Amino acid sequence: xxxxxxxFLPRDRSWQPAQYTPGYKTxxxxxxxxxxxxxxxxxxSERSGPVFDGLEIGQYDNDLLMNFRTEGEQAGxxxxxxxxxxxQVIDQFxxxxxxxxxxxxxxxxxxxxxxxxxNYLAPLDPNFGGVGRFxxxxxxxxxxxxxxxGPYPWPNGVNTxxxxxxxxxxxxxxxxxxxITQLYFEGDPLIPLCPIVQVLKDPEAVETMIxxxxxxxxxxxxxxxxxxxxxVRGALQTYxxx
Amino acid sequence: MYSQYKLQDDSGLLRETASQxxxxxxxxxxxxxxxxxxxxxDEIWQDLAKEGAKGEHIELVGHVYDGNGExxxxxxxxxxxxxxxxxxxxxxxxxxxxxxxxxxxCALDGDFHFHTVKPGQVGFYGKxxxxxxxxxxxxRGINLHLQTRAYxxxxxxxxxxxxxxxSVPSVERRKTLIAKKEQGDGKPRYRFDIYLxxxxxxxxxxx
Numbered sequence: 001x002x003x004x005x006x007x008f009l010p011r012d013r014s015w016q017p018a019q020y021t022p023g024y025k026t027x028x029x030x031x032x033x034x035x036x037x038x039x040x041x042x043x044x045s046e047r048s049g050p051v052f053d054g055l056e057i058g059q060y061d062n063d064l065l066m067n068f069r070t071e072g073e074q075a076g077x078x079x080x081x082x083x084x085x086x087x088q089v090i091d092q093f094x095x096x097x098x099x100x101x102x103x104x105x106x107x108x109x110x111x112x113x114x115x116x117x118x119n120y121l122a123p124l125d126p127n128f129g130g131v132g133r134f135x136x137x138x139x140x141x142x143x144x145x146x147x148x149x150g151p152y153p154w155p156n157g158v159n160t161x162x163x164x165x166x167x168x169x170x171x172x173x174x175x176x177x178x179x180i181t182q183l184y185f186e187g188d189p190l191i192p193l194c195p196i197v198q199v200l201k202d203p204e205a206v207e208t209m210i211x212x213x214x215x216x217x218x219x220x221x222x223x224x225x226x227x228x229x230x231x232v233r234g235a236l237q238t239y240x241x242x
Numbered sequence: 243m244y245s246q247y248k249l250q251d252d253s254g255l256l257r258e259t260a261s262q263x264x265x266x267x268x269x270x271x272x273x274x275x276x277x278x279x280x281x282x283x284d285e286i287w288q289d290l291a292k293e294g295a296k297g298e299h300i301e302l303v304g305h306v307y308d309g310n311g312e313x314x315x316x317x318x319x320x321x322x323x324x325x326x327x328x329x330x331x332x333x334x335x336x337x338x339x340x341x342x343x344x345x346x347x348c349a350l351d352g353d354f355h356f357h358t359v360k361p362g363q364v365g366f367y368g369k370x371x372x373x374x375x376x377x378x379x380x381x382r383g384i385n386l387h388l389q390t391r392a393y394x395x396x397x398x399x400x401x402x403x404x405x406x407x408x409s410v411p412s413v414e415r416r417k418t419l420i421a422k423k424e425q426g427d428g429k430p431r432y433r434f435d436i437y438l439x440x441x442x443x444x445x446x447x448x449x
Contacts, residue, residue, distance in 0.1 A: 009255070013448065016261050017385035024263075026383030029309040030438050032446055037410050039449040043366045044330060045376055045391075046449040049322065050343035054335025056284035090247075092255045105271025115267040116278040117316075129279065131271050167264065167271055175322045176449060180380060180387065182262040196262060199385045205260040210246055229247045231256045 005047030006235040008176045009092055017199035024195045025156050042176065049174035052101045052135060061133050064106075064146035068114075068129030078128035080109025080147030082223035085183070085211065089140045089170055092234030096140030097177075102230070103133045103169040104144060104183075111152030111162075120152055145223070148185065156195055163190035163197070172232035183228045184210050261386040268318045268380060273347040284336055288346040290321070290358040295339035297326025297359035301431040302375060302392065302421065305352050308383075309439030317381040319346050319354040323374070328362030360430075363400065372400035372407060379436060388446045392421045392434040410445050418444045 019031035039046060060067040065077055085104070089097040107113045107130060110122035114130050130149075134142045151161045166183040184191050191197055191206070200206050208231065217225035247256060269277035274285060291299055302321070306314040321344050324330050334341045346354035356375075363370040372393050379388040393401050401407055401420065410416045421432035436444045 011258065011448065013386075015257060019385060019388075021385060024383070024385070027263075027385060028383075029312075030314065030381065030383035031309075031385075032388065032443055033309075033439050034415070034443050034445075036446050036448040039406060039447050040409065041367065042449045043371060043406065044364055045322070045324070045371070045374070048330040048332060050334045050341070051332045052286075052334050054333050054337065054341075055286065058283050061282060090256070092258060094256060103271055105267070107267075113267045113270060114277070114279065115270050118267060129270075131274065131279070167262075167268070169264075169272060175376060175378065175389075178320075178378060178387065179259060179261055180264045181259050182265075199262075200260050205257070207246055208257060208259045209262065212246055227246075231247060231259045233258055234255060 005044055005174065006237060007042055007047060008174060008236065009234040011233060015202060015205055021199040023198055027199070046176050047174055049171060049176070049178070051099065052171070053099070055101070057133065057135060062142075062144045064128065064130065064132050064144065067132070068127060070126045076127050078108065078125050078147050080125070080128075082145070083148050084143060084145055084217060084219070084223055084225040085166065085228060086141070086143035086214070086217060086225060087228040087230060089136050089142065089172070089230045089232065091172075091232050095235070097172055097232060098136055098138045098140050100136050100140070100173065101133065101171045102136060102142045104166050105131045106146065106149040106166040107152055109147050109150050111150035122150070122152070151190055160195060161190055161193070163188045163194050168228070168230065170230050170232060173235055177232040179230070179232060181209055181230075185226065186210055186212050263382055263385055264318060264380040266316050266382045268316070269347060269349065272318055272345060273349075276347045276349045286334065286343065286345050288344050288354070288356050290323070290341055290344040290356060292339050295359055297362075299429045300358060300360050301426055301429060302356040302358060302434060303353045303431060304421075304434040304436055306348055306354075306379060306381070306436045307438065313348070313352045314381055314438070315348055315352060317348045317354070317379055319348070320344070320378045320380070321356055321358075322376045323358065324361040324364050326359045326362050328364045330364075360394065366405050369405055370400070370403070372397050372404035374404075388438070389449065390436065390444055390446050391419055392432070393419050394432060395420045395422050415445050418442055
């Protein structure tokens with residue numbers, strides 16, 4: 001039987017974080033205690049996934065400097081370090097992943113989220129929302145314009161702070177490649193202190209989440225740029241299958 | 243070259259980007275109305291089937307519980323399913339009657355809520371799989387999203403023959419994958435509660 005859909009390289013779950021990581025306290029009661037059941041031969045249910053051609057993407061959906069500007073007296077630009085965040089979605093073979101949905105969300109420059117459950121005392125920015133989305137181009141490239149988010153405290157240890165980060169969500173060609181991660185910024189000294197970063201055992205796995213300062217794409221007298229490439233599981237063509 | 247990707251494993255393949263939790267504020271990115279945010283022109287949300295979609299219209303609802311039996315109110319659920327004929331409709335479009343992908347959150351009354359159609363059977367190497375919906379669970383405290391399937395309790399014959407359901411070694415644990423039909427509001431409702439840990443722990447898959 002031939003399949004319309006590719007199969008994918010298996011996910012390396014020793015590279016990816018374990019579920020039970022007690023340094024990150026919330027994982028203790030939210031991690032399965034039983035082993036995962038491996039689907040030995042992925043079916044079309046796992047090999048297929050949504051394509052978002054039909055989703056209407058607004059003009060400023062990838063521009064966080066513009067997509068939450070208030071009207072009236074407070075109208076203006078968000079406060080903070082203006083940056084371009086850009087990169088390429090590729091698979092493990094280095095093949096670009098075109099036409100896939102990349103979504104991101106983040107706190108403002110002071111580390112405050114525009115979410116009704118965030119009551120950190122750093123103020124909201126009246127001109128900053130903190131959400132973006134983009135469909136990668138034919139080469140798998142995406143770009144956003146935003147402000148660099150601030151670190152914020154959270155109740156894990158008695159004095160735990162998240163590094164500056166942007167949450168990044170990518171679909172890829174299938175639900176098998178679905179991935180949510182966090183972008184961190186090169187050189188941030190909070191990275192090695194963070195219990196959420198430390199769920200990864202391999203320091204090289206942490207490197208996959210660190211965006212690099214990219215002066216070539218910065219705009220003089222306007223904004224800096226960071227490059228963040230995303231690697232999703234490699235798609236295999238299956239030549240022989242029963 | 244400014245990319246962070248010089249990382250290859252022994253066979254020369256790039257390493258998959260590492261996963262991280264979606265955190266407590268996932269809604270501002272992926273479920274805007276839950277965060278108290280104004281929606282954009284078009285959102286990915288929980289109504290997969292609009293009026294006119296072919297098939298039996300159903301609701302799929304459920305709570306997510308942690309290992310202490312507490313409801314997880316900050317979970318985000320994504321589903322992916324075939325249409326009523328058992329075909330995957332890749333194209334997501336809110337203007338068409340049915341899309342196979344949707345998102346919901348447990349923030350309001352603790353339940354996630356999907357309005358969809360009951361999927362048809364999808365083939366598996368020449369055999370049919372029982373009707374099912376694939377789910378991904380994201381939340382604070384979940385480092386890498388959990389993947390499961392919801393089957394339907396009014397499909398006992400198909401469930402008994404399903405190669406994937408039968409691949410779960412514990413016969414007892416297969417029951418955690420069966421959504422239960424309950425009295426719905428105008429259309430059949432199926433409840434699929436997800437237990438992340440402990441007694442009745444839901445089966446999660448690797449694929």
